[in-house]
Each structure stands twice: as C-alpha cells, then as structure tokens.
Amino acid sequence: MFNKDRWKEILEVLTSNWFRTVLTAFGVFWGILILIILLAAGKGLENGIKSDFGDIATNTMFMWTRNTTKPYKGLPKGRRFNFKVDDVQSIKDNIPNLRFVSPRNRLGGFGGGNNVVRGINVGAYNVYGDYPEIIKQEPMAITSGRFINYSDIKEKKKIAIIGEGVKTGLYKKEEKVLGTYIKIQGISFLVVGTYKKKSNDGDGEEAQKEIYVPFTAFSQAFNRGDNVGWMAITANDGSSISNLKERIVALVKENRKVHPEDKRAVGNFDLYEQYNRVESLFGAMRFIAYFVGVLVLLSGIIGVSNIMLIVVKERTKEIGIRRALGEDPWSIKLQILMESIFLTIISGMAGITFGALFIYGINKMLDMNGPVDMFVNPSVSLGVVVAALMILIVSGLLAGFIPAQSAIKTKPIDALRAE
Amino acid sequence: MIEIKDLHKSYKMGSNSLHVLKGINFSVKEGELVAIMGSSGSGKSTLLNILGMLDELDEGSYTLDGVPIKNLNETKAAQYRNKFLGFVFQSFNLINYKSAMENVALPLYYQKVGRKERQEKALKYLEQVGLKEWATHLPNELSGGQKQRVAIARAMAAEPKVLLADEPTGALDSKTSYEVMDLIQKINDQGNTILLVTHEPDIADMCKRIVHLKDGVIIEDKKVEQVRASQYV
Ligand SMILES: Nc1ncnc2c1ncn2[C@@H]1O[C@H](COP(=O)(O)OP(=O)(O)O)[C@@H](O)[C@H]1O
Ligand SMILES: [Mg+2]
Numbered sequence: 001m002f003n004k005d006r007w008k009e010i011l012e013v014l015t016s017n018w019f020r021t022v023l024t025a026f027g028v029f030w031g032i033l034i035l036i037i038l039l040a041a042g043k044g045l046e047n048g049i050k051s052d053f054g055d056i057a058t059n060t061m062f063m064w065t066r067n068t069t070k071p072y073k074g075l076p077k078g079r080r081f082n083f084k085v086d087d088v089q090s091i092k093d094n095i096p097n098l099r100f101v102s103p104r105n106r107l108g109g110f111g112g113g114n115n116v117v118r119g120i121n122v123g124a125y126n127v128y129g130d131y132p133e134i135i136k137q138e139p140m141a142i143t144s145g146r147f148i149n150y151s152d153i154k155e156k157k158k159i160a161i162i163g164e165g166v167k168t169g170l171y172k173k174e175e176k177v178l179g180t181y182i183k184i185q186g187i188s189f190l191v192v193g194t195y196k197k198k199s200n201d202g203d204g205e206e207a208q209k210e211i212y213v214p215f216t217a218f219s220q221a222f223n224r225g226d227n228v229g230w231m232a233i234t235a236n237d238g239s240s241i242s243n244l245k246e247r248i249v250a251l252v253k254e255n256r257k258v259h260p261e262d263k264r265a266v267g268n269f270d271l272y273e274q275y276n277r278v279e280s281l282f283g284a285m286r287f288i289a290y291f292v293g294v295l296v297l298l299s300g301i302i303g304v305s306n307i308m309l310i311v312v313k314e315r316t317k318e319i320g321i322r323r324a325l326g327e328d329p330w331s332i333k334l335q336i337l338m339e340s341i342f343l344t345i346i347s348g349m350a351g352i353t354f355g356a357l358f359i360y361g362i363n364k365m366l367d368m369n370g371p372v373d374m375f376v377n378p379s380v381s382l383g384v385v386v387a388a389l390m391i392l393i394v395s396g397l398l399a400g401f402i403p404a405q406s407a408i409k410t411k412p413i414d415a416l417r418a419e
Numbered sequence: 420m421i422e423i424k425d426l427h428k429s430y431k432m433g434s435n436s437l438h439v440l441k442g443i444n445f446s447v448k449e450g451e452l453v454a455i456m457g458s459s460g461s462g463k464s465t466l467l468n469i470l471g472m473l474d475e476l477d478e479g480s481y482t483l484d485g486v487p488i489k490n491l492n493e494t495k496a497a498q499y500r501n502k503f504l505g506f507v508f509q510s511f512n513l514i515n516y517k518s519a520m521e522n523v524a525l526p527l528y529y530q531k532v533g534r535k536e537r538q539e540k541a542l543k544y545l546e547q548v549g550l551k552e553w554a555t556h557l558p559n560e561l562s563g564g565q566k567q568r569v570a571i572a573r574a575m576a577a578e579p580k581v582l583l584a585d586e587p588t589g590a591l592d593s594k595t596s597y598e599v600m601d602l603i604q605k606i607n608d609q610g611n612t613i614l615l616v617t618h619e620p621d622i623a624d625m626c627k628r629i630v631h632l633k634d635g636v637i638i639e640d641k642k643v644e645q646v647r648a649s650q651y652v
Pocket of ligand 1: 430431433437457458459460461462463464465466560
C-alpha cells in the first residue's frame, strides 16, 4: 500500500500541474491556519483573564456589611451593623462543605491618610486583621520570615507581615526588615514576614501595599470588640460556593436581625460565579473558533474534492488504460484517496506550521514589548494539533471519496473511449 | 483457446437499441493469428472488447482457455485481463507521463512483481521490439511506429494467453504498418495466439486466418496463406 511506486505516482500526479495543486492546497492551508490562530487567540485571552484571578481559590465568596434598607423586629431601617465573631462559628456549624471561613477587619483603604509610621518614614496602607487561612484564599508568596499562625491569634501577638511595596516605602534598600517595629495608628507591631502577591493586573502595585496582622490583635489594638467587617468563605472542592451563598447570607441576616428580604444589607461577591461566567465565555469563544475554522476548512476540503474530481475526469482515459492492463479497481480508488489525503495533509501541515510560527512571533513580540492587559501567551495545545491532523486525515478521505468512486464508476470500455 | 457460442450484443441508446452482434460462433486455437475484418461499424471492436472482457456480452457464452467468462465483478475481470490478455490499441494508449520502460512494466506492477524484476523484464521486451535504447524516453518523444512497438511490448510483458489488437496499424503509414506486422508475426511465430482487427486487406493477408464480419454475423471464415511482412520492411 505505501510502496515507493505508489508515492512516485502520487507525486507525479500532484506535480504535473503545480499551479493548480498549490491553489488547491491553499484552501486547506487557510482553513487550518485560521482554526489554529483563532484557537490560540482565544487561549491568549483566556490566559490573560485567568491570570487576573491569579491563584485565588476561585471557589470563594467575600461578604461585608452595609446599612439596612428595611426595618425589622423593631429595628429601624438605615441601621449600621457589623458581623460578629460568633457569626464565624455559626456559619461553620450550620453550613456544610465549607473549607475556610475567615473573618477580617480593615484599616485604611484607598485614599486614606497616612496610618503607618516607621521612624521618619510614613505611608498610607491597608491594614488587615486576618486569620492564617487567608493565605490560602488569597495566595501570596512569603518572601522572608513567616505568615500569621494560630499561636499569634491565640496570644493576640502584635506582629505584622508587610508587602514588598510597604517595605520599599518604609525601609531603605539594604535595611533589615524582620525584627523591626512599625507603628500602625500609634500602636507598635513587630514585623515577622514579608510577602509578594502574584498579580499582573493594574492593581499589582496596590496589592503589595498591604499589612497583615493577627485578627485578634487587630480587634484589640483598634477597639473592634467582637465586630467583623468582612469575611472570605471558601467551599470544599466539589461543592460550589455559589450554591451555598444564599444560605450563608440568610444565616448571618438572621443572626444580625436583618430583614430576610433586605437585599442590600449584606454585600457579597462570588468569585466562583464570576469565574464560571468567564469560563463559559471561553467555551463560547472556543466554539466559535472551531465553527469558523472548520467551516473555512470545509470549503478547502470541497476545493480539494472538486479538483480531485477534475483530475479524475482528466485522467479518465488513463484510468481506462490501467484497468485494461489489469489494475484492480480498489488500487485505483486507493490511489485517488491517497492523493487526496496526501494533498490535504501536506497543506494542512503547512497551515499548522505557519500558524505555529505566527503564534511564536506574537509571543516573541509580547515578550519584547512587555505584557498586554488581558492577553497572555497565546498558544495551542498538542491535543489541538493532533485533533487538527485527525480532522485533516478524515477530510482528505472525505474529499477523495467521491472522486475515487467516480474514477471506477465508468466502465473501462467507456473510459478508454474518452478523449 | 477461445470459444464463443451464439454471442449477442446490443447497445441501448435511450429507448432505441442497436443490435450489433447477432449470434457469433467461433473458436480460436492456440498459436493462431486471426484477422477480424469488416467494414466500419460492423461490430469488430465490439467483438474484440467482449473477448477482452472490457465489455459484457448480452447473450451466449465465452470460454477462455477453459475458463467460462461470465458475471465477472470488476476485480475479477481486472485479474483475468491482467493474467490472460494483452491489448494493443489503434491509438497506442501509452501513459504519457511514464517512460517507455515504465509503460511496459505496468502490467507486471499490477501483478505485484518486484521493482527490479519488473525493470529487467520490461527491458527484455523493449529489446525484443528493438527499442531498448528508448527505454527512458517519454511517449511523446517517440514516433507512431515506436509507440505502437512499446504498446506491443507492454501487451506481451505479462505473457498473456491471447494478444488482442484493435487496428494496430490504423494510425500508421504503410511502411511502419509492415514493421509492426513483422513484429506481430514474429510474436506469433513464438507460439502466441493473436486476434487482430483490421479493415485493410493487405494487413489481413499477413495473418493466417481471416474472419469476415458483416451486419453482426460472420459471413466468411477462411484460412489463408500468410504473407510475410519482412519482405516489405
Ligand atoms: N458504446 C456504444 N454505444 C452505442 N453504440 C455503439 C457503442 N459502441 C459502438 N456502437 C455502435 O455499434 C456499432 C459497431 O461499432 P464497432 O464495434 O465500434 O464497429 P467497428 O469497430 O467494426 O467499426 C456501430 O454502429 C457503433 O456506432
Ligand atoms: Mg473499431
């Protein structure tokens, strides 16, 4: 089947009319190229947007309090309220399948005044009172020292973990950081660690300008009592936080005597839902890429089929001669099919190669000109290339099928009579 | 070698049907050189094509070397053509992008003979028709007579039981025609069975037997004294 003579024949036929062969090949080439580039562009966008999520555990929701908008149980509307430390335990006890429930209190914030002092250096930073689990919900790399642990929580230790951005703001370049003290609203905290957050969206800088201290120490130092301003809640893998969200919110509303219908009182943000929305967007984009790519490819295949039909027609007489000399009709069929598959695969490979080079070039350019917002490392996986090759082989077969059939449909005697 | 009985063939064209062969009976023994004569349209080619299994008969029987030729599927027919028959056509029917040698080697390729043996055999047959030096030439670099000799070499390459030639000299001038007939006679001298269609009496006289076709039946079937073509060459 794959002997030398067969290949020689295929090449003879395909090279006998170069111009036509190249023109035919171009259809398939173009189809695969578009498919590859669309998929790669989709992937680039996907990578870009997903990197904005960073390593954050996406099965997470955040929740905070606002003013009530409905009176309830004798309490007026427009009431300011807080979560309580008890709510954390209450959520843990009543809602199943939760992995972390981390309460947080915060100082400072965007546009706040200077709140941190070290010697003559001052700065305005976000200061968080947090639990140790927060590092798993909002991952950061500890670049020196350590993060908050449970003995810090228990002993209400006044320690702080500062971002690299805080470090550059408060310390000289070669200065020792660990073991030094910073004053947060007048209260001294011992710096025991530094972190860096991986994030390449616009807030990258801002994310390094945060200070983490133990939740308990924070509450005590800044007189928060048993109030909780904010919570990060992560569900176990396998159960989605989006499904648990309503029950959690309802539970805290009940605990805090907020009207169950009060939609505004508890603010929340569901990363998982957000993430899923993006995921399904990418699903749709992939679908469009395949749809458009395959359609263009299809027109290429029809082109191949068409040309093969013409080739067969032109070679009617030759096929008649070969059959008179005793060539098996199957052998003729195989020949036509192989010509078609060969042509399809060669042009498809050219398309894949060209597409790969194109993507390589784009990546090089992105590397050289720095990152572009929402577009990172466009690429196609090996799986896609293999799938494309499969599609090509099947396409070649399909394209050759009708011509091959027509090649042996004519009786040898009629084929011989053809001019 | 060949035995046909009461052979009928008609062509259907729309609602009309043209009855071309109306009951042909004849047989050919091994080693014969038979000319089939008749005016144009008398059904000579039709008969030869049926003998060559390129076309099917409507009625009657055909036996080739003891094998009944009946209801063949295309694969079987191709095998039989390849094993039993060699064809020579008026218009040569060489494959124009293959060299003389490749053309001659084709039937052997279809028999799955190995590449080397194929080339050796093809060269041997090209030598027999006096064209060894032209082995690598393409058909369009050859004269009409040379093309026909390549075609004859190709027909003989598979060592068929019967050689069928439809007006092999029809496209050649008389001198070249005699050269080709000389070659055919020599092949026949080696014991090969040959059927040859012609409407030229001088060519027919170079065979050993003449079958005359008219209006779809054989009107005459006679043995003749063979005129040797070599004397004209
Ligand atoms: N495929 C065909 N379809 C219809 N008519 C045909 C076909 N082949 C031959 N004929 C007709 O059959 C008759 C015999 O043709 P043919 O055998 O080619 O004659 P010859 O070879 O003796 O000149 C002619 O009238 C011809 O027109
Ligand atoms: Mg004829």
